[in-house]
Amino acid sequence: MSAHGTEPCRLRWVDVTIPVAPGMTVWPGDPAVSLEPDTRIAGGDGSNTSILRLGTHAGTHVDAPWHFEDGGKRLHEVDPARFFGPAELRESLVNRHLSAADLGPAPLPSRLLIRTRNTEIPVNGPFREDYIALAPDAAQRLVDEGVQLVGVDYLSVAPFKQPGQDTHHILLQHDVLIVEGLVLGGIPTGPLAFVALPLALVGADGAPCRAFVGLERRDE
Amino acid sequence: MSAHGTEPCRLRWVDVTIPVAPGMTVWPGDPAVSLEPDTRIAGGDGSNTSILRLGTHAGTHVDAPWHFEDGGKRLHEVDPARFFGPAELRESLVNRHLSAADLGPAPLPSRLLIRTRNTEIPVNGPFREDYIALAPDAAQRLVDEGVQLVGVDYLSVAPFKQPGQDTHHILLQHDVLIVEGLVLGGIPTGPLAFVALPLALVGADGAPCRAFVGLERRDE
Numbered sequence: 001m002s003a004h005g006t007e008p009c010r011l012r013w014v015d016v017t018i019p020v021a022p023g024m025t026v027w028p029g030d031p032a033v034s035l036e037p038d039t040r041i042a043g044g045d046g047s048n049t050s051i052l053r054l055g056t057h058a059g060t061h062v063d064a065p066w067h068f069e070d071g072g073k074r075l076h077e078v079d080p081a082r083f084f085g086p087a088e089l090r091e092s093l094v095n096r097h098l099s100a101a102d103l104g105p106a107p108l109p110s111r112l113l114i115r116t117r118n119t120e121i122p123v124n125g126p127f128r129e130d131y132i133a134l135a136p137d138a139a140q141r142l143v144d145e146g147v148q149l150v151g152v153d154y155l156s157v158a159p160f161k162q163p164g165q166d167t168h169h170i171l172l173q174h175d176v177l178i179v180e181g182l183v184l185g186g187i188p189t190g191p192l193a194f195v196a197l198p199l200a201l202v203g204a205d206g207a208p209c210r211a212f213v214g215l216e217r218r219d220e
Numbered sequence: 221m222s223a224h225g226t227e228p229c230r231l232r233w234v235d236v237t238i239p240v241a242p243g244m245t246v247w248p249g250d251p252a253v254s255l256e257p258d259t260r261i262a263g264g265d266g267s268n269t270s271i272l273r274l275g276t277h278a279g280t281h282v283d284a285p286w287h288f289e290d291g292g293k294r295l296h297e298v299d300p301a302r303f304f305g306p307a308e309l310r311e312s313l314v315n316r317h318l319s320a321a322d323l324g325p326a327p328l329p330s331r332l333l334i335r336t337r338n339t340e341i342p343v344n345g346p347f348r349e350d351y352i353a354l355a356p357d358a359a360q361r362l363v364d365e366g367v368q369l370v371g372v373d374y375l376s377v378a379p380f381k382q383p384g385q386d387t388h389h390i391l392l393q394h395d396v397l398i399v400e401g402l403v404l405g406g407i408p409t410g411p412l413a414f415v416a417l418p419l420a421l422v423g424a425d426g427a428p429c430r431a432f433v434g435l436e437r438r439d440e
Contacts, residue, residue: 021422197430202241210417
């Protein structure tokens with residue numbers, strides 16, 4: 001790793017993860033998230049412990065290639081070096097799925113975060129089918145320019161019920177790591193550090209993750 | 221954050237997380253981990269997705285103060301700045317629970333990882349009641365020297381069925397963040413970077429996390 005914005009001693013880490021709790025917005029048909037008491041001090045137990053149940057694509061999460069490609073890598077086969085490093089946040093406020101040109105004229109960074117009008121959608125509001133996603137030509141531009149990680153601000157990188165699922169296939173057939181459900185409001189565009197650590201699930205199609213951006217401290 | 225070992229452009233990140241899978245070793249009485257298919261391409265669905273069920277203290281995980289203190293902070297109330305920064309790995313290979321003196325004569329760092337003979341226990345072997353933990357005077361030394369995070373190499377920082385649970389109470393009443401279940405075999409002792417990101421659970425007593433140490437590259 002080498003580039004602007006990756007010296008943590010000078011960084012302020014900002015959480016860009018959707019809080020995980022019962023009732024949180026999930027993809028239509030995915031299981032509801034539950035967090036149930038297992039033991040409680042108030043009930044006479046020695047400690048408080050709980051049981052969590054959730055889908056592998058709940059909230060902020062990583063897609064492994066196997067999510068859409070039956071021959072693709074499972075999560076534990078993805079190189080964890082992908083989880084750390086410099087990135088760049090770009091913004092496009094168009095009212096349609098993003099085309100290749102909507103990503104801007106400059107060459108793409110190897111790790112790209114994209115903020116769209118999705119950031120205006122309340123994080124705990126009802127699921128919105130009309131979220132902004134990447135059109136296939138935008139996904140193809142990422143592959144052509146060697147992007148290794150893309151992060152987006154709604155629960156899918158692809159349009160809702162996209163016929164043929166070209167956006168996912170183009171990205172995952174080329175091992176682009178996809179991080180979905182980032183909370184990017186208020187983050188300045190430009191270079192930053194990005195860390196997204198998924199649960200260490202073995203054999204999985206993806207996993208919930210915790211994600212942070214690292215910003216230069218303004219007071220230094 | 222400031223100190224040796226925290227410039228990621230020069231770091232090699234090593235995963236120190238227990239893999240999460242059905243059948244993994246859990247604390248006696250805690251629920252078994254399950255990862256079940258939800259949709260499968262091989263079954264005619266459009267993608268592969270799964271459902272995960274696990275305890276909040278399964279595998280490598282963080283304890284929030286509320287785990288043992290009913291008035292203590294819940295996980296979402298813990299400052300996430302604690303999750304990132306320099307740390308130091310110390311080793312003690314005694315065959316008893318660690319005393320204050322077993323942590324070594326040098327002043328303690330603010331973020332301390334401890335390797336013990338637990339590292340010899342197979343990560344997927346049967347639960348061992350005779351693991352090595354911190355005696356109360358070691359916990360008190362951490363508090364007295366201002367340690368903010370302690371990471372250990374078995375599923376609890378405290379001896380099994382410790383009467384009165386003094387080790388947990390001393391640490392959690394002083395808001396020491398506890399990371400349990402680290403896989404520390406082969407990591408060189410001394411200064412390093414440490415990142416442990418728990419799931420963003422709201423209101424929880426703790427959560428599974430993904431943890432990495434950052435080491436200086438030897439080839440540079």
